[in-house]
Amino acid sequence: MPVLYSEKLLDHFRHPRNYGALTSPDVSYESFNPLCGDRIRIELKIENASVQEVRFRGDGCAISIAAASLLTELILATGNPTITDDQLIAALESDIKPARVQCALLPLEALRAGLKS
Numbered sequence: 754m755p756v757l758y759s760e761k762l763l764d765h766f767r768h769p770r771n772y773g774a775l776t777s778p779d780v781s782y783e784s785f786n787p788l789c790g791d792r793i794r795i796e797l798k799i800e801n802a803s804v805q806e807v808r809f810r811g812d813g814c815a816i817s818i819a820a821a822s823l824l825t826e827l828i829l830a831t832g833n834p835t836i837t838d839d840q841l842i843a844a845l846e847s848d849i850k851p852a853r854v855q856c857a858l859l860p861l862e863a864l865r866a867g868l869k870s
């Protein structure tokens with residue numbers, strides 16, 4: 754059974770991967786959680802339909818920051834930004850309670866909205 758906050762989640766929160774900004778992103782979108790005021794921005798550089806670079810930044814709780822960091826790794830693993838809710842939540846290896854699912858999906862909302870805009 755997954756623990757509340759896995760070592761992996763805590764590591765990505767304390768040492769977020771791909772944190773920062775891109776100089777001329779093809780996609781840049783910030784999502785906002787109205788329940789807490791947290792924000793996560795995702796930026797992508799895309800070439801030939803494949804993601805070449807991704808960065809994120811923002812203010813968020815441990816779950817949202819770790820999820821954003823893991824999301825960047827999932828995208829870069831294949832270059833494909835099509836990540837499902839279940840994939841991202843599973844990557845956290847933690848017991849994400851229903852009330853915190855929105856935290857975990859905040860970066861994914863930014864990604865999806867950015868790809869549509």
Ligand code: FES
Binds near residue numbers: 815816855856
């Ligand atoms: Fe705000 Fe988690 S408490 S995104």
